[in-house]
Amino acid sequence: MKFIHTSDWHIGRQFHNVSLLEDQQHVLKQLLAYIELEAVDALVIAGDIYDRSIPPAAAVELLDTLLNTICLEMKVPVILIPGNHDCATRLSFGAQQLSKSGLHILGDLTKVIEPVVISHSDGEVAFYGVPYNDPMTVRNLFAEEVSTYDEAHTYLVDLISANKSPDISNVLISHCFIDGSEESDSERPLSIGGSDRVSYQPCREFDYVALGHLHSPQYRGEEHIRYSGSLMKYSFSEQHQKKGVTLVEMDSKGLKTHRHLPLLPLRDMRIVEGEMATILEQGKVDPNNKDYLLVRLTDRHAILDPMAKLREVYPNVLQLEKPGMLITGEQKMSREKLKRGELEMFRDFFVQVYGQELSEDQDDAIRETITALHKEEGVV
Template structure:
């Protein structure tokens, strides 16, 4: 049996006030293409389907479109759990009715005892799901004195292991933060101070563990305990990550193979660094000029309206940093504040911005203005 493991779609996300919906549709269509090409038997989504608990209508429409294609048009079942960005109640609406269409939503903690069992190609696989939950929810639902994320997650995993059967190949879905795994800037912390970390050891007994929450494709503890990573880059800290989905193949004896299938973004997310003139020249011939960019200018002198100039060649510059200029200004202003008068400070500022000295008439005008303000 083959299934695709994916997570952290974050449909409806905005980045620097720019909607990523078109970019998300582009990569989701590639996921559908992989489902067809690899002839998979299921699609597994390990949480954070939406970017927020109450998603915009356009995000709901896109998810509906993808699920219609996968479940109805292709006849491939989807198994999903909600993540910390999702509202479990909203994602789980009409879950029992949707099972008949092949959409299996494991959004309730009581669902941990009831796996989705799929039989295909001589293999029987039981998919167990742990939706994102906090320790207090586990304490209230199971009357257990658990105070940490690790204790809560370990309890839930052990509950599943107590009921799972050797007749099936057992797969676990969980939306959590495995201790020691690599994080990115775009992930919302589950808890401040690292209290959200959980241990991987309780998960070792499963044939495969499909994790969600962390955006970098990786495994932790053992190769079969794996994050597929997010569909696309959601922060500039992820610029070097290779986004994709994981193709998992199992037989009745257990895991056979796991393969990273790459996803090509409509617009990549990159960091460019250099002097303004160099970047402007480079942009004239850059085939990927429409990528989302963070630009770090290394010019030491002041530049008037650099963002506008950059967007003439790179229309999707989303953030601009000028570390060299900021450091120089900070140093000069600090020295001026200690040694110079208000007039001297303004004169230095004018020279830096205009690139020329003030005229006698300008000096007289500024001096008179400062005198009136300080009287």
């Protein structure tokens, strides 16, 4: 049997106050195409379906339409768990009734030992879900003395291991941070100071472990313990990550193969670095000029309204950095250099506004003004 492992959709997310809903819809259409092309028997979503606990109405509508297509029209069961961005209670509304339509929402920690079993030609596969949780919740629900994320997660996984059948394949779905994994800037920390890390060792005895929370596709500990990564890039730190979903194939012996299926973004997220003039010329011929950009300007002189100039050729510049204008501790300037720097900056500013250089009299007047201001401030 085959199933697709995905996670961290974050439907409804905004990036620098720009809605990504259209971009998310674009990659989710590709997911639907993979479900049909690969004739999968199930779709597994390992948490963070929404970006926040109370998602916007448009995000709910998008997910509702998508799940209706997969479960009712394509007849493919969906198994999902809540992540730390989701509200487990809200996401689990109507779970018992929806399971009859093929939508299995595993959001109740007290039912972690109750799997969703999918039959196939070689037998059965049991899917167990461990939704996002913290030590306090596990301690209160199970009256167990757990004080760390690792202890809580280990307790739940051991509970499942003690109850799973050795005669069929078993898949664990969990939303957690496996210690030592690669993280990105867009992931919300589960706790402060790294205490949210959990060990991979308790997961080893499962045939496959479908993880969610970290946005980079990767495995940890053993190759069958995998993060599928997010559907698309959610920070500029992810610019080199290859986004997609994981196609998993099982047979009567357990895991057979796993394969990355790429998802192509509507607009990529990348970093462009260089001088303003070079970037502006590049933007005029860049076939992907609609991408979401972080621009790092290396110019060392002042530029009037650089964002407006950049958006003439790159309309989706979302962040601007000017490291060339920064003065590090090793570049401390003397007061005389600082004066010349201010004068040079004003000269550049004047050229930007009026299209011509200062006259000799204007230059002298500005120099005298800067000197007078320094005297008033006690700099000179």
